[in-house]
Amino acid sequence: MTPTTLPEQRRILATALPGPRSVERQARRAAELAHGLGTTMPVFIDRAGGGILVDIDGNHIIDLASGIAVTSVGAAHPAVTRRIAEQAERFTHTCFLVTEYDGFVEVAAALNRLTPGDHPKKTALFSTGSEAVENAIKIARTATGRSAVVVLGHAYHGRTLLTMSMTAKNVPYKQGFGPFAPEVYRVPSPYPYRWPTGPENAAAEAFAALEEIVTTQIGAANVAAIVAEPIQGEGGFIVPPPGYLRAVQEFAAEHGIVFVADEIQTGLARTGALFACEHEGVVPDLITTAKALAGGMPLAAVTGRAEIMDAVPAGGLGGTYAGNPVACAAALGALEAIESEGLVARAREIEQRVRPRLEELVTPGSVVGEVRGRGAMLALEFVRPGTSEPAPEIARAVVEHCHQEGVLTLLCGTFGNVIRLLPPLVIPMDLLDEAIDVLVAAVGSAR
Template identity: 85%
Template sequence: MSQPEQRRILATAIPGPTSVKLQEQRARELSDGLGVTMPVFVERAGGGIIVDVDGNHIIDLASGIAVTSVGASDPAVVRRISEQAERFTHTCFLVTEYDGFVDVAAALNRLTPGDHRKKTALFTTGAEAVENAIKIARTATGRPAVVVLGHAYHGRTLLTMSMTAKNVPYKQGFGPFAPEVYRVPSPYPYRWPSGPENAAAEALAALKDVVLTQVGATNVAAIVAEPIQGEGGFIVPPPGYLKAVQDFAAEHGIVFVADEIQTGLARTGAMFACDHEGVVPDLITTAKALAGGMPLAAVTGRAELMDAVPPGGLGGTYAGNPVACAAALGALETIERENLVARAAQIEERVLPRLRALAGPGSVVGDARGRGAMLAVELVRPGTTEPAPEIAKAVAAACHAEGVLTLVCGTFGNVIRLLPPLVIPFDLLDEAVGVLESAVRDAS
């Protein structure tokens, strides 16, 4: 099937009548615990457009939460999925092997930061990758404790939910939580109490205090950080902070884990967000963009760490599914062939100045930030830094009504995040940002 026409079309109100009818069926059949951002049902998608069942062409600034970076129907991904599905859909790699699993691992060993000897293990979801990174770090070090940042998001399993900072909706009512998880302040420049210029040094001092005096460095297996915090609000750490954390971890035999599930694979204008800071993590987790929409995740890291777990200690029935591996090889092919790292940087150059121009006296935009095609505006009550989640919700709703899909995030629920497919046509991107600008100005 050819790619949908790359043009915003409002054929009906959003949601349209067919989506509304399907939504009624969903309410009858599905758990209320499953949320929804934009209540439309999708007919097809590709490039920068989502076509719903009512014929609306919606500009996609979400990419399925940073998953479809190469587009929702990338030809290389579709071709490789089709070819693999005709051969076989599953064997379980732990039972009988296939070359796609090994080829994906080899690509990640080549692309991830650092020239040291690396090995990879494949899994299914991002949370599963983070959880296995902790298993590897604990086995390698013989230590129990894990240190994470404020505003962190690492997943919805018991351990990763414990590592996640935000209570509602991710933790409320789901305790008790996993033990030996310790939280340190996130260097959030916009909200750092003594000013953004002090965030790196003071946050680092707080981390060291927790590790050295409260937990004990000899008890810490891993420090886990998102190089740009995602669900927490697209928080870009101040320069030098991540490198200083990496150096401190190395000094004390602590495994430094970079959670690049949302930031990795060209999203931030570098192949990995760590590359912006010259950081070489001991372990790095990937998922989301890795397989162009198919469920696949990975832990890649120093060979001696990855080999610390005895045979049988890692894996899963669906880990590294052959169809997902085929999709990943297609997605990685497109990322490299189309130089989507550079494309993400161009998206930043095109969009971030427009977002920053929205801030100012009387505006609801307190801060505009991000890297590459991972950009955001933080909405506040004008003249203050007080979070305004109700304004963020209204701005998102206004964009949705005009056929532009945006996402809300942030610990305070007040950040509009933009995650367009890296292949989005620039005219569509410009139009979508224009809709967002109008919504923000109306709210201001």
């Protein structure tokens, strides 16, 4: 990456945050945009790249969000922007279902090569993560002739009707939007920190609950798919205990159920493996990707066993914008950067650098109950001191402190009490250190 293509890679507080120009723009936003569109940090961005977001007031904000795990290669990586410009000059759209182009096929071939397993694979491209999950269900239902879908507690799979139904958290994702899609069934998530009988029992007891619910309440012969995030994202960066995902995969295979790994947030180097299910040695039947796939452009995919992917007749999959040529060009650049720059290893380096500092915050009486995650997908769960009672107000205060100091962090978790860290994998390490300094100070002020 050429340094001159990036904003200056240092934190600069030119004004209070938000600055006066962003405040003005917020007034216009309020007048023009639907209220239901939320915001995390009310600043308008002018430039971005590496680990920095530059707002219209000249503030340089350290990015620990990556657009929610999207800009893993940074928000202006030359391998991405160059390919976007070249493709946009040639054509921006034809609809692949009408007339074809190489980029769509090249992205599919790359995903067939990179996703876990050496079995024959095929891929279909879409525009958003929700679309990918929804189409994975369509494929699984067609392949099996069954209708039921099993998901986990604390899951997040999207905002469309089906994926919203699959999502666990009510506010803000489901409240007032029902009735929901039928034939979606929820089983307990193995949430080690909050498992009633202790973390050491989470894997076995959660799997036993899944097995019982599927066999006695739903009927295994009625289940098309079990869908799981290898690390639950919006639910709070919950890492399943060792052995759980493998047991679920084997149970699915035994009963002819399609096992779907939702890797939309975890996939493509984020967790220190190319795909998070690789940490558990799990090879899913279908895997969904989006977010980091195209460096900020809207692109998503379902990749899986060829015989399952081919179950849907011609014309049953697609969409007007699915696999847009500019987005495909961006994806080829992002995948090139991930492989050529060793970003899987870089995610592990980020964890090695950051996690020990975060774990120092977990002490008796601390507001931090647990640090968890993998690679550059790390989180802190906030609790009331001396208890495991969720403390969303403390998490919000820490986030606000960070924002005032020019470090962008995100909240998540079913209880709204988890701060998640998703830095770009290309962030300079000194900038990352500085951001963690600010976060640690913010936690200290919240004690």
